[in-house]
Amino acid sequence: MSILVVGSVAYDTVETVRERRERQLGGSASYFALAALGRVPVRCVGVVGDDFRQADLDLLASRGADTAGIVRAAGPSFHWSGRYHADMIERDTLRTDLGVFADFRPEIPAAWRDSEYLFLANIHPALQLQVLEAMAGPRLVALDTMNLWIGTTRPQLLAVLARVDVLLVNDGEARQLTGERSLARAARAIADLGPRRVVVKKGEHGALWFGPEGVLAVPAVILDDVVDPTGAGDSFAGGFMRSLALAGADRTDGDTPFRAAMLDGTVTASFCPEGFSVEGLLGADETRYAARLAELLAMMTP
Amino acid sequence: MSILVVGSVAYDTVETVRERRERQLGGSASYFALAALGRVPVRCVGVVGDDFRQADLDLLASRGADTAGIVRAAGPSFHWSGRYHADMIERDTLRTDLGVFADFRPEIPAAWRDSEYLFLANIHPALQLQVLEAMAGPRLVALDTMNLWIGTTRPQLLAVLARVDVLLVNDGEARQLTGERSLARAARAIADLGPRRVVVKKGEHGALWFGPEGVLAVPAVILDDVVDPTGAGDSFAGGFMRSLALAGADRTDGDTPFRAAMLDGTVTASFCPEGFSVEGLLGADETRYAARLAELLAMMTP
Numbered sequence: 128m129s130i131l132v133v134g135s136v137a138y139d140t141v142e143t144v145r146e147r148r149e150r151q152l153g154g155s156a157s158y159f160a161l162a163a164l165g166r167v168p169v170r171c172v173g174v175v176g177d178d179f180r181q182a183d184l185d186l187l188a189s190r191g192a193d194t195a196g197i198v199r200a201a202g203p204s205f206h207w208s209g210r211y212h213a214d215m216i217e218r219d220t221l222r223t224d225l226g227v228f229a230d231f232r233p234e235i236p237a238a239w240r241d242s243e244y245l246f247l248a249n250i251h252p253a254l255q256l257q258v259l260e261a262m263a264g265p266r267l268v269a270l271d272t273m274n275l276w277i278g279t280t281r282p283q284l285l286a287v288l289a290r291v292d293v294l295l296v297n298d299g300e301a302r303q304l305t306g307e308r309s310l311a312r313a314a315r316a317i318a319d320l321g322p323r324r325v326v327v328k329k330g331e332h333g334a335l336w337f338g339p340e341g342v343l344a345v346p347a348v349i350l351d352d353v354v355d356p357t358g359a360g361d362s363f364a365g366g367f368m369r370s371l372a373l374a375g376a377d378r379t380d381g382d383t384p385f386r387a388a389m390l391d392g393t394v395t396a397s398f399c400p401e402g403f404s405v406e407g408l409l410g411a412d413e414t415r416y417a418a419r420l421a422e423l424l425a426m427m428t429p
Numbered sequence: 430m431s432i433l434v435v436g437s438v439a440y441d442t443v444e445t446v447r448e449r450r451e452r453q454l455g456g457s458a459s460y461f462a463l464a465a466l467g468r469v470p471v472r473c474v475g476v477v478g479d480d481f482r483q484a485d486l487d488l489l490a491s492r493g494a495d496t497a498g499i500v501r502a503a504g505p506s507f508h509w510s511g512r513y514h515a516d517m518i519e520r521d522t523l524r525t526d527l528g529v530f531a532d533f534r535p536e537i538p539a540a541w542r543d544s545e546y547l548f549l550a551n552i553h554p555a556l557q558l559q560v561l562e563a564m565a566g567p568r569l570v571a572l573d574t575m576n577l578w579i580g581t582t583r584p585q586l587l588a589v590l591a592r593v594d595v596l597l598v599n600d601g602e603a604r605q606l607t608g609e610r611s612l613a614r615a616a617r618a619i620a621d622l623g624p625r626r627v628v629v630k631k632g633e634h635g636a637l638w639f640g641p642e643g644v645l646a647v648p649a650v651i652l653d654d655v656v657d658p659t660g661a662g663d664s665f666a667g668g669f670m671r672s673l674a675l676a677g678a679d680r681t682d683g684d685t686p687f688r689a690a691m692l693d694g695t696v697t698a699s700f701c702p703e704g705f706s707v708e709g710l711l712g713a714d715e716t717r718y719a720a721r722l723a724e725l726l727a728m729m730t731p
Binding site for chain 2: 310332346427429
C-alpha cells in the first residue's frame with residue numbers, strides 16, 4: 128500500500144520555559160511521515176530551500192519516507208519561530224518566514240499518482256484541490272486545515288472538502304468552519320460539506336471521532352513531562368493514516384478500522400511532545416508503542 | 430445507606446446569550462442532592478435566608494433530599510450572579526452576595542453523625558474540617574474545593590485533605606494545588622497530601638480518575654444544546670457518590686466501584702446543562718439515564 132502526503136517540510140525555532148532550539152526539522156509532512164514509524168513508506172511532496180540540510184532529508188529517508196517528491200528551490204526554507212507558555216499549550220508565533228514555501232506548487236511525480244492513501248496537510252486549499260485532481264483516485268482522502276484558510280479562503284476550502292473523506296481539525300476549527308458551538312452539530316454540518324468522517328483533535332484532552340456509526344472519544348495519553356508539543360497533530364494524522372493503510376481501509380468501510388486508527392493516532396502523537404522537534408517520534412519503538420497502547424486501552428476501560 | 434452533604438443552598442441569577450433567569454434554585458448542596466435522582470436519600474446541611482422560598486425546599490425534599498439540616502437564618506440567602514460567554518464555558522461573576530452564608534457554621538444533626546458517605550462541597554476548609562470531626566467515622570469522605578481556598582487558606586485545606594479519601598477538583602485547581610503541570614504528577618502529589626483517589630473534572634472534556642490501580646478517562650456526553658452549565662460539577666459529584674453509596678463502596682475497596690461511579694457521575698452531570706438551574710437534572714428519568722449510559726459506553730469502546 129502507499130501513502131502520499133503533501134505539506135510543509137520546514138525548520139522550527141522553538142522556545143519553551145526551559146530551553147530554546149533553533150532551526151530544527153519540522154513541518155507537517157515531516158511529522159506525518161515519521162509518524163508512520165517505518166511500517167509504511169510515505170511519499171512526501173513538498174519544497175525546501177537551498178539552506179535545507181541534506182542530513183534532515185536523509186533522516187526522513189532513513190525512517191521510511193520517500194523524499195523524491197521534496198523539491199529543492201532557490202531561497203530560504205519555510206521557518207517558523209514560536210514560544211510556548213508555561214502551560215505548554217498556549218503559544219505565540221514570533222515569526223513565520225514562508226521562504227520557498229510561499230511559491231510552493233505541489234508536483235506529484237507521475238509514478239505516485241496512483242497512491243492509495245492521500246493526506247492533504249495544512250496548506251492553501253486551492254493547492255490541496257490541485258493535488259487531489261492530479262491523483263488517479265485514491266482509496267481514501269484525509270485533509271487538515273486551519274483557522275487562516277477557514278477565515279480567508281472559504282470557497283476554495285469548501286470546493287476541496289466536497290471531495291474529502293476524513294477531515295481532521297481541532298475543536299476551534301470545527302466550530303469556526305460550521306458556526307456550531309456543539310461538536311456533535313459541527314460534525315453533522317461538516318458531513319453535509321463532504322467529509323462523512325470527522326476527527327476533532329483536542330490536544331491534551333484527546334480526540335473525538337464522528338463517523339456514520341457513531342462517536343468515539345479517545346483520551347490523550349497523560350505524560351509526566353512535555354518537552355515540545357509542536358507537531359503532535361500531524362503525528363496523530365500520520366499514525367491514523369498508517370493504521371488505515373495497514374488495515375487496507377477505504378471509504379466504503381464501516382467505522383471499525385477508523386476507530387482503531389484513532390487509537391494508533393493517539394499513541395503515535397503521545398511520543399511527539401516527549402522531545403524537541405521530531406526527537407520524540409524517533410524514540411518510539413515497538414516495545415514502547417505496545418506498552419502505551421495498552422496504557423491507553425486501560426484508560427478507556429471502566 | 431446514607432449520604433450527607435455540606436454545602437451551599439443558594440439562589441443564582443444566570444445570564445446566557447439567549448436568556449436571563451433570576452434567583453433560581455442553586456448551590457452545591459442542591460445540585461448534589463438532586464443528582465442522587467431520588468435513588469438514595471441525601472442529608473443536606475446548609476443555611477438559607479428568610480427570603481428563601483419554601484417551595485424550593487419542598488422541591489428538594491420531594492426528590493429525596495432530607496432538608497432537616499438546612500437552617501433558616503435572618504438575612505438574605507446566598508445569591509450568585511453570573512454571565513456566560515457565547516462558548517457556554519467562560520463566565521464572568523457579576524456579583525456574589527454571601528448573605529447568611531457568610532456566617533454559616535455547619536451543625537450536623539445528632540442523628541446524622543453516623544452517615545456513611547460524606548461529601549464536603551466547596552466551602553471554607555476550616556468548616557469542612559469541623560464537619561469531618563463531628564462525624565462518627567464515615568466509610569468514605571470526598572471533598573471539593575476551589576482556587577480561592579487553595580490560594581488563601583492552604584494550611585487549613587491541607588489539614589482537611591489529610592483526612593479525605595477522594596478529592597474532586599478541576600484541572601486548573603489540581604495544578605494550582607500541587608504546582609505540577611502534568612495531571613499525572615499532580616495526582617501523585619495529591620495522594621501524598623492524603624486523598625489517594627483524585628477526580629479531575631474537565632467540563633466538556635470529561636473527567637479523569639486517578640486511583641491506586643490506574644487512570645480512567647471518561648469523556649463528557651456530547652450535547653446538542655447547552656442551556657446553563659451551572660452546577661454540572663456538583664451534579665457529577667452527586668452522581669458519583671450516589672453510585673458509591675449504592676455499591677456500598679469504602680476506602681478499602683479497589684478502584685472498580687470508583688471507576689463505575691465515574692460513569693454515573695458523567696451521565697448525571699450530562700443532564701444538568703440541558704436546562705436552567707436544576708431543571709436539567711429534574712428531566713433525568715430512568716429511561717433517559719439508561720440510554721445516556723449506553724451512549725457513553727459506546728463512546729468509550731474502540
